[in-house]
Amino acid sequence: MEAPVQPLTYGRYLRVPELLSLQARLSEAHDELQFIVVHQVFELWFKLALFELETARQHLDRDQLDEAARLLHRSTTVLRTATSALDVLETMRPWDFLEFRSRLKPASGFQSRQFRELEFLSGLKDPRYLRNFESDPEDWAALQRRLQEPSLWDAFVGVLQRRGLPADDEPRLLEALIRVLRESGSELNRLCEALVEYDETLALWRYRHLLMVERVIGARPGTGAEDVHRAFQDSRDYFTGVSYLRDTLSKRCFPLLWEARTFVERD
Template sequence: MTTGRIGGCQVSAVPDGEGPAKAVPPRSFGEEGARLSYGAYLRLPDLLAQQVPQSSAPDELLFITVHQVYELWFKLLLHELEQARDAMAEGELWLAGHKFRRVHAIERVLVEQVEVLETMTPQDFLEFRALLAPASGFQSVQFRELEFLSGAKDAAYLERFRGASDAEVARLRRRLSEPTLWDAYLTALSRRGLPISDDEIMESLLTVARDRGSHDDLWRLAEDLLTHDETAAHWRMRHVQMVERQIGTKSGTGGSTGAPYLRGRTLLHYFPLLWELRSWL
C-alpha cells in the first residue's frame, strides 16, 4: 500500500485487485487542526482579566478568586438541578439520579473550598474588608436561585438585593413561579399512582420507603434530594464557621448581622417531609 496527497486529502492506494484508492480527510483535531486553542475555547484572556483587586492587600486576589469560582459552580449547579427536576417530572428517574450524583460531587467541592478561604487570617482580611461595603455574599443572585429552585422560596429577597440588574430580578421572579425539585418529585410519585395531597403525602412516602421492591427508584431519588439538602446545610455551617473565624460577631459588609444571620440559616431544610419521614419508619 502506498500513500500520497490529492487536494489536501491523504490518499491511500491499495494493491491491485483490492479496490479503488480511498481519500482520507485531513485530521481536524490536535495540533494539525489548528482551529481552536485551549485559551480561546475557555476564553482565558477574558476570564483571567476578571480578578481586579480594590487594594494592594496580598490576600485580596485569593478572596476574589474563591468567590468567582463559587459563582461558576453555582451556575453549573443550577444547570444540573434544572435537568434533574425536569427528568423527575418527565419520568426519566434514572437520568435524575445521574444528575444528582454530579450535584452531590460539586457540593462536596463547595464545602472543601471553604478551607482555602480559611488560609487567610483575620488580619489579612481586615486589610481590604472595609473596601467591600456594601458588597456582600448576601447579594449572590445565583445562590438565591439555588435556594428557590430547591424549595426555599422567599419573595422578600427581591426587595433586598442592592444593585441587582433588571435581568437578575427577572431570573429570581422566574424561579419563584417555576416548579421546584420537590414539585417534580411529587409529580414522579403521582406518575406511580401514589397520592400527593397534603393529607396523603406522608403515607405515600412511607409506601415508597417500605416497598423498595416496587419503588426503589423513587426511594433512591428521595435519598438524592436529602443528600442535596444535607450537603447544602453542611456548606452553610462551614461558611458561618469561617465567617466567625474571620470577623467574629461583626456586622456583614452588606448590612446583615453577619454570623448570627448566617447561623440562623443553618436550620433551613429544603425537604422537611423527608426528614420527618424518619420518625414514622
C-alpha cells in the same frame, strides 16, 4: 483571500485570557486575590449546579427517575467540592482580611443571585430576598421566574402523583414517603436518597460557611448588613453577620423527606 482558520487551542476554547483578566483587586492587600478567586470559583460551581438541577427537574417531569437521581448526585458533588474551597479562605487570618474588608462594603455574598436561584429552584422560595434585587431588572426578572416556576420538590410530587400515590396534602404525602422509604432498592427510593443527600450537602455548606465566617470576622456585622435588614425589615443590630447565618442553619429544602425517616420501620 480568506484568513487561514486558526486551529482550536486550549486557551481559545476555554477563553482562558478572558477568564484570567477578571480578578480586579481593589487594594494592594496580599490576600485579596485568593478572596476574589475563591468567590469566582463558587459562582462557576453555582452555575453548573443550577444547570444540572434544571435538567434533573426535566427528567422528573418525564418520569426518568434514575437520570434525575444521577444529576442530583452530580449537583451534590459540585456543592461538596465548592464547599471544600472554604479551606482556602480559612488560610486568611482575621487581620489579613481587615486590610481590605472595608473596601468591599456594602457588597456581600448575601447578594449572590445564583445562590438565591439555587435556593428557589430547590424549593426554598422566600420572596423577601427579592427586595435586594429591585435595582437590577435582569436579576429581578431571573429571580421572579425562579419563584414562579415549579421547584424540584414540585416536580418530585408530580412523579408521586403520576404513580398513583396520594400526595394532595402533607399528611398523605408523608404517608406516601414513608412507604417509598421502606421499598429499598426501588428507583423512587433511590431518588429520595439523592434528594436527601443534596439537601444535607446544602445544609453542610451553610454550616461550614458560618464557621469560616465566625473564624474570620467573629461577631462583627456583615458587610451586607444593610441588605439583610432591608430583606427582613428588621434593623436590630444583632440581626446580621453570624447571627443571621445561624438562623439559616435549620433550612431544609425537603423537610417531609427528613420527617418521614422518623417513621421508617425495619422490614
